[in-house]
Amino acid sequence: MFELFTNMVKEEWRVHSTMFGSLSFALFPVMIFGIAFMGSFLLPLMRTTLPAGNLTLIVHANYLMLGLMVGGFGLLGNEVMNRRFGQASLLAYSARSLPLSEKFIFLNFVIKDTVYYFFLWVLPFGFGYVLASPFTGVSLTGALLLLLTLTLSFLFGLCGVFFLSAVYARSRPVLWLVLLAVCLGTGGLAALTGMNPVLFFPPLLLNDAFTWVNFLISCVILALLFGVAISLFNPESVGSEKMYRDAFTPLMQRFSFLPNPPLAAKDTLDLYRSGSLVGQTIFSFLLPLAVIWFFLSLLDPFFPPHGLLFIVAVTTGVIASTMYTWVTMFDTFGPYACLPVAVSTLIASKLTTFAVLQVIPAIFIMAVSILSGEVVYLIPAVVLGISVSFYAVGIMAWLCGLSPNVLVYDVKVLFVYLILVGIVLAIFTAIAFANPYFALSSAILVIPTWLLVKKAKVRWDTVDPEGF
Amino acid sequence: MPGAIGNCSGIPVGSEDKILKGKNPYPGFHSTAMRMPAPHIRHVLNLYPGPGKTTPHGQVQGMDPLIETHDLSKQFGDTTAVDHVTLFVKKGALFGLLGPNGSGKTTMIRMLTGQTRPGSGTASVLGIDVVKDPVGVRERVGIIPEQETPPSFLTSMEYLKFVAAVRKIPDLETKAEWWFDFLDFADKKHVLCKDLSRGTRQKLMFTQAFIHEPELALIDEPLINFDPIVQDLVKEYLAEYVKKGKTIFLSTHILEVAEEICSEFAVLHKGTLLHTGPVAELKARGEHLPSFFLSLVRKDRHV
Numbered sequence: 001m002f003e004l005f006t007n008m009v010k011e012e013w014r015v016h017s018t019m020f021g022s023l024s025f026a027l028f029p030v031m032i033f034g035i036a037f038m039g040s041f042l043l044p045l046m047r048t049t050l051p052a053g054n055l056t057l058i059v060h061a062n063y064l065m066l067g068l069m070v071g072g073f074g075l076l077g078n079e080v081m082n083r084r085f086g087q088a089s090l091l092a093y094s095a096r097s098l099p100l101s102e103k104f105i106f107l108n109f110v111i112k113d114t115v116y117y118f119f120l121w122v123l124p125f126g127f128g129y130v131l132a133s134p135f136t137g138v139s140l141t142g143a144l145l146l147l148l149t150l151t152l153s154f155l156f157g158l159c160g161v162f163f164l165s166a167v168y169a170r171s172r173p174v175l176w177l178v179l180l181a182v183c184l185g186t187g188g189l190a191a192l193t194g195m196n197p198v199l200f201f202p203p204l205l206l207n208d209a210f211t212w213v214n215f216l217i218s219c220v221i222l223a224l225l226f227g228v229a230i231s232l233f234n235p236e237s238v239g240s241e242k243m244y245r246d247a248f249t250p251l252m253q254r255f256s257f258l259p260n261p262p263l264a265a266k267d268t269l270d271l272y273r274s275g276s277l278v279g280q281t282i283f284s285f286l287l288p289l290a291v292i293w294f295f296l297s298l299l300d301p302f303f304p305p306h307g308l309l310f311i312v313a314v315t316t317g318v319i320a321s322t323m324y325t326w327v328t329m330f331d332t333f334g335p336y337a338c339l340p341v342a343v344s345t346l347i348a349s350k351l352t353t354f355a356v357l358q359v360i361p362a363i364f365i366m367a368v369s370i371l372s373g374e375v376v377y378l379i380p381a382v383v384l385g386i387s388v389s390f391y392a393v394g395i396m397a398w399l400c401g402l403s404p405n406v407l408v409y410d411v412k413v414l415f416v417y418l419i420l421v422g423i424v425l426a427i428f429t430a431i432a433f434a435n436p437y438f439a440l441s442s443a444i445l446v447i448p449t450w451l452l453v454k455k456a457k458v459r460w461d462t463v464d465p466e467g468f
Numbered sequence: 469m470p471g472a473i474g475n476c477s478g479i480p481v482g483s484e485d486k487i488l489k490g491k492n493p494y495p496g497f498h499s500t501a502m503r504m505p506a507p508h509i510r511h512v513l514n515l516y517p518g519p520g521k522t523t524p525h526g527q528v529q530g531m532d533p534l535i536e537t538h539d540l541s542k543q544f545g546d547t548t549a550v551d552h553v554t555l556f557v558k559k560g561a562l563f564g565l566l567g568p569n570g571s572g573k574t575t576m577i578r579m580l581t582g583q584t585r586p587g588s589g590t591a592s593v594l595g596i597d598v599v600k601d602p603v604g605v606r607e608r609v610g611i612i613p614e615q616e617t618p619p620s621f622l623t624s625m626e627y628l629k630f631v632a633a634v635r636k637i638p639d640l641e642t643k644a645e646w647w648f649d650f651l652d653f654a655d656k657k658h659v660l661c662k663d664l665s666r667g668t669r670q671k672l673m674f675t676q677a678f679i680h681e682p683e684l685a686l687i688d689e690p691l692i693n694f695d696p697i698v699q700d701l702v703k704e705y706l707a708e709y710v711k712k713g714k715t716i717f718l719s720t721h722i723l724e725v726a727e728e729i730c731s732e733f734a735v736l737h738k739g740t741l742l743h744t745g746p747v748a749e750l751k752a753r754g755e756h757l758p759s760f761f762l763s764l765v766r767k768d769r770h771v
Contacts, residue, residue, distance in 0.1 A: 185747075191640050241656075241659045242659070242660070242663070243623075243658040243659060244623050244626075244658055244659075244660060245658065246623070246625060246626055246629070246658075247626070248622060248626035248629050248630060249626075249629060252629075254631060261633070262630050262633035262634055263634075265630075266619060266622060266630055269621050269622060269626070270619070270621045272621075273621040273623055273660070274620075330618075334613070334615070334617040335617045335618060335619045337581075337583045337611070337613055337617075338581075338606070338611035338612065338613055338676065338677065339606060339634050339635065339674070340603045340604075340607035340611075340634065340635065341603070341606075341634060342602070342603045345603075374618065403563075404653040464583075464584050464585055
């Protein structure tokens, strides 16, 4: 098992490092460390406006969300391995030539990805915070405890979605039953204690007061979620030949108003038949945002009036921009290489599909506005969220072309992305805080978005399209 | 006498009857293809275009080449995949690019079809510069890439409809049906590409490359996943295709196939062009392509 695991790690490293160089990839966790280390020096300043407990809450929420967003293995299992790596090209497909079961390989694949994300994101961030602790007035034990609870928070997100998505892949009615049980459980907890159920999140409890019993309980819950998810994984049945009637022609006719109807129809069928459309919407969009909304609602007293709605709108915009990875994550240039299709045409078509998908975040922001009793600010909130999403995707297309899932780990790419998105987020959040209706001004982002997409098309047409 | 033809070409008796049924969107193909003599007889009859007068690089004097490269090179890091290759392919040729594994054949096809930009040198296909207008090249040619990659979540029929929509091919349904029958995979037309066997995927990729009858097809190891019956069908199809004035640029390391069907050939080794010329010229010297190829490559290894 360990040999397979280490070789998978080597492969993962080489996949990324061959794309943009070993140094650039190796610098990625260094950058995360740097951000956390520098950011820690702002803590004394932040504490003047936000109590330490709430800061802890935000950081835990972020790590939970990170875990939630990367935990969709159960849902995508076969397809991720199939289409991201290409059949039989990597160890993920060695079950065909080695005496190893697909479930065993999948287990290694999941553990490898978990460890990989841990070393890329969680550890560098926690390490930065720990190293900065002597200068920020945080005790070393407190910093180490935070590192532990952040790791647990990340793993709760990852294992939670892994479990739910594995259930989803097996039986959708059972998933709804499980979600109903979770809602009833948290609702019951809130009713019984009169407290926000988020406060019972095990890593937060542990961070508040460490006990070995609580730590063990957290570990047991994680092991259960992970174990059940792995056991539910259903290896691809080779030789299954389900027949499908032609859905391409009617879809293409329906999309005749779009610039590239055949490409749009293909993207739609890809999303629908792979199960990604519903699965990604639930596990990579609605679930993380619902969790963030829950956590942020605890900080409502610290935001300006109506601030929560606009913070949620901006966050939704950033998360919604990752829908571009939904339409590009499985698709390489390979199938198009024998056709008269340019990379720029493909980028345009993916962005068109992305634009259609923006209906989902728009509805989500509308729902948040209505549920939080701020329907009067519905339009500015939707405009802000969608404008941010389009702007962020413009940057993503310019920086990553058709490979945002891979190139995000190029430290130069991530750095530029964070700067360009961060500045705009800061400006428009401040504007919305000043006056909610000023958020409508974010519509101006359509101009840089248009320019970025134009630059992306020119840039990626001059680069050899690689198969990632 | 279809039955006899089926026997001599290795096609089970009756299969060609099925092929000939219904509307044929490619007039003239079957009537001759099904009556073609067995491959070994074809060489004796010399059905292919004559060798003509060629320059050392294979350029036919007085005739504009369909494919033309000058000092074409490509490097991947420290590895030189293609090293200053100058090559000409004339209209109507069934041109075989031969070479061992890793000799640069696939890189050549990728450069000629605008999938990879050359490091240096120039290349034009059908008079179009492959760097300036790669999409223009792909619009006019048919391509079978090295690995069969039809999109996973479209069925075979949907994929052909997708190709037809992108290439603006009229009368797709009739043409697709003809190909499903011809390559014998009609039972897979509504199966998702990801569930198809490797051989069926290759049939689908072969179909998408020829369904619009391009004047030039660049095909990379087209026979490798086919069973012997389909291989024979495809070889006959290719031979017949060039007889209609079309051109095929075929990359392979199966020398027997190249000797059997190619009119011209070039040998690529470690990215360098070692030889180019007509197969008939070789035969006239009493040489066989496999032995000629092996001696050439072995000699180059010792240099």
